[in-house]
Amino acid sequence: MTAVLVVDDDPHLLRALRITLQAHGYDVTTAADGHSALLAATQHPLALVILDLGLPDLDGTSVLRELRTWSRVPVLVLSARHGSEDKVEALDAGADDYITKPFGLDELLARLRALLRRSADPGQEPVVTTEAFTVDLEKHRVTRDGQDIRLTPTEWKMLEVLVRNPEKLVTQQQLLSEVWGPAYAKETNYLRVYMAQLRRKLEPEAAAPRHLVTEAGIGYRFVP
Amino acid sequence: MTAVLVVDDDPHLLRALRITLQAHGYDVTTAADGHSALLAATQHPLALVILDLGLPDLDGTSVLRELRTWSRVPVLVLSARHGSEDKVEALDAGADDYITKPFGLDELLARLRALLRRSADPGQEPVVTTEAFTVDLEKHRVTRDGQDIRLTPTEWKMLEVLVRNPEKLVTQQQLLSEVWGPAYAKETNYLRVYMAQLRRKLEPEAAAPRHLVTEAGIGYRFVP
DNA sequence: GTGCAGTGTCAAGAATTCGTCAAGATCCGG
DNA sequence: CCGGATCTTGACGAATTCTTGACACTGCAC
Numbered sequence: 001m002t003a004v005l006v007v008d009d010d011p012h013l014l015r016a017l018r019i020t021l022q023a024h025g026y027d028v029t030t031a032a033d034g035h036s037a038l039l040a041a042t043q044h045p046l047a048l049v050i051l052d053l054g055l056p057d058l059d060g061t062s063v064l065r066e067l068r069t070w071s072r073v074p075v076l077v078l079s080a081r082h083g084s085e086d087k088v089e090a091l092d093a094g095a096d097d098y099i100t101k102p103f104g105l106d107e108l109l110a111r112l113r114a115l116l117r118r119s120a121d122p123g124q125e126p127v128v129t130t131e132a133f134t135v136d137l138e139k140h141r142v143t144r145d146g147q148d149i150r151l152t153p154t155e156w157k158m159l160e161v162l163v164r165n166p167e168k169l170v171t172q173q174q175l176l177s178e179v180w181g182p183a184y185a186k187e188t189n190y191l192r193v194y195m196a197q198l199r200r201k202l203e204p205e206a207a208a209p210r211h212l213v214t215e216a217g218i219g220y221r222f223v224p
Numbered sequence: 225m226t227a228v229l230v231v232d233d234d235p236h237l238l239r240a241l242r243i244t245l246q247a248h249g250y251d252v253t254t255a256a257d258g259h260s261a262l263l264a265a266t267q268h269p270l271a272l273v274i275l276d277l278g279l280p281d282l283d284g285t286s287v288l289r290e291l292r293t294w295s296r297v298p299v300l301v302l303s304a305r306h307g308s309e310d311k312v313e314a315l316d317a318g319a320d321d322y323i324t325k326p327f328g329l330d331e332l333l334a335r336l337r338a339l340l341r342r343s344a345d346p347g348q349e350p351v352v353t354t355e356a357f358t359v360d361l362e363k364h365r366v367t368r369d370g371q372d373i374r375l376t377p378t379e380w381k382m383l384e385v386l387v388r389n390p391e392k393l394v395t396q397q398q399l400l401s402e403v404w405g406p407a408y409a410k411e412t413n414y415l416r417v418y419m420a421q422l423r424r425k426l427e428p429e430a431a432a433p434r435h436l437v438t439e440a441g442i443g444y445r446f447v448p
Numbered sequence: 449g450t451g452c453a454g455t456g457t458c459a460a461g462a463a464t465t466c467g468t469c470a471a472g473a474t475c476c477g478g
Numbered sequence: 479c480c481g482g483a484t485c486t487t488g489a490c491g492a493a494t495t496c497t498t499g500a501c502a503c504t505g506c507a508c
Contacts, residue, residue, distance in 0.1 A: 042384070042388060069350075070350045070361050070387070070388055071362075074342070084330050087334060087335075088334040091334040092334055092337065095338065096342055097321065097338070098335075104308035106308050106309075107311050107312060110311060110315040110316055111315060113315065113316065114315045114319065117318075118298070118320055119342070152483080152484055152485085154484080154485070155484095167363050168363045169363060188465085188466095189486085189487075189488085190486080191466095192465090192467060193467090193486085194485095196466095196468065196469090206467095207467090214467090215364075216377070216465070216493085216494055216495075217377035217464085217465065217466095218364070218377050218380070376494080376495055377495080378496075379495095412455090413497085413498075414496090415455095416454095417456090417457085417496090417497085417498095418496095419455095419456085420456060420457065420458090430456095431456090438455075440454065440505090441453090441454070449508105450507100450508085452505105452507085453504105453505095453507105454504085456501105456503070457500105457501085457503090458499105458500090459499100460497105460498090460499100461496105461498085462496080463494105463496070463497085464493105464496080465493085465494070466491105466492080466493070466494080467491095467492080467493090468491095469489090469490090470487105470489095471486105471489105472487080473487090474485070475482105475483085475484075476481100476483085476484095477482095477483105478479100478480085478481095
């Protein structure tokens with residue numbers, strides 16, 4: 001699900017946006033001030049941020065600059081101010097779009113789609129290869145030494161999540177919630193069992209995995 | 225030089241835009257109708273297209289759809305129409321931004337910069353680098369001399385807090401509460417132990433730390 | 449020099465987490 | 479209803495990580 005963070009100090013607008021966005025299938029988190037916004041942005045990976053410039057604690061542009069020191073997440077700025085200086089300042093601080101209040105919800109949604117479309121990983125290779133095995137995400141197929149490897153549905157889902165995030169650390173919670181559902185966040189047993197299966201089937205030396213790597217205490221990582 | 229195609233049927237606006245954009249260092253081509261716009265777009269690689277919706281031959285949205293069948297170049301749409309339906313239609317047809325006439329030139333330029341910034345180098349991630357080591361917050365990875373450094377969960381969390389606040393002083397209480405939780409505000413022992421670990425793993429000379437600096441009596445600071 | 453507060457260092461035991469295995473439970477096609 | 483495949487669950491040593499306390503070092507005040 002697409003994770004969106006909405007930052008605004010007006011509880012009514014926040015609520016309205018949350019409901020609208022959730023109705024359109026987004027996974028919404030909210031924050032009412034700059035500090036909690038920055039904190040929330042560190043907690044879990046976001047696809048997009050909607051940021052109101054008029055915040056009680058920090059000025060919105062500062063939040064933006066701060067965020068931009070370590071994140072490239074697309075940011076859509078909301079503002080009550082129509083002046084072009086404000087727009088230029090926000091856009092140059094790293095905003096990707098700027099929309100003034102009052103705005104139409106359908107326009108907001110359309111701009112949001114446009115931003116997400118652009119930031120969507122363009123060149124996700126449908127086929128990922130390592131020295132040991134090959135994963136074809138489109139054909140839903142895994143090969144090793146030219147031979148097909150049979151994976152159970154769960155094994156495949158887990159491998160898919162890892163392979164779609166090459167080099168990235170995928171946390172246990174991410175894996176569990178993407179494969180088994182958000183309710184299973186505590187069942188780390190599953191991960192151990194299925195990771196062992198995958199390694200037995202894919203790694204040349206299951207005891208010393210080179211491509212399906214454990215990051216103790218946090219999660220797993222696929223390295224091609 | 226950055227190549228921009230401007231499509232508009234109004235010769236005055238076309239001329240004004242050409243002059244302005246050239247003055248800002250862009251390489252400008254122009255087209256006055258949909259067909260020549262599409263033709264121009266095939267001739268020469270473009271970094272960005274500015275497209276007026278009101279064209280004499282083709283409706284602007286059709287031009288956009290046509291263009292999108294084979295190109296992902298960022299498109300900024302100009303339009304005299306303020307209706308949100310028009311905006312939604314254009315954005316969903318593949319536009320990246322939509323700006324209504326009359327518009328301020330500085331706003332146009334700022335939006336243009338924002339679009340170009342995002343389309344530039346999509347593969348680049350936010351990494352924080354020092355002369356000694358590199359921290360990739362997205363991949364959750366630390367590198368030194370090209371080699372991965374294994375960090376324990378706690379070590380990583382602590383480094384993360386520091387790195388997300390570059391140059392800033394992070395107090396002991398902040399660190400303790402972000403890494404161990406608000407209840408641990410007195411356990412400054414932890415800080416000493418883990419700071420020592422981090423320095424041993426990351427600093428060239430752990431005895432004379434240059435990037436993970438102690439501010440006696442207050443906290444620590446990360447300097448890139 | 450002495451005492452003190454804050455900091456760095458070290459190592460050992462406690463606690464947690466990991467890989468592994470195997471025994472049921474469950475699902476599904478025939 | 480059967481049989482095979484898949485999933486769940488619990489248990490166990492092994493490995494890793496965390497916690498804890500003791501001690502040394504530094505700079506400063508007295």
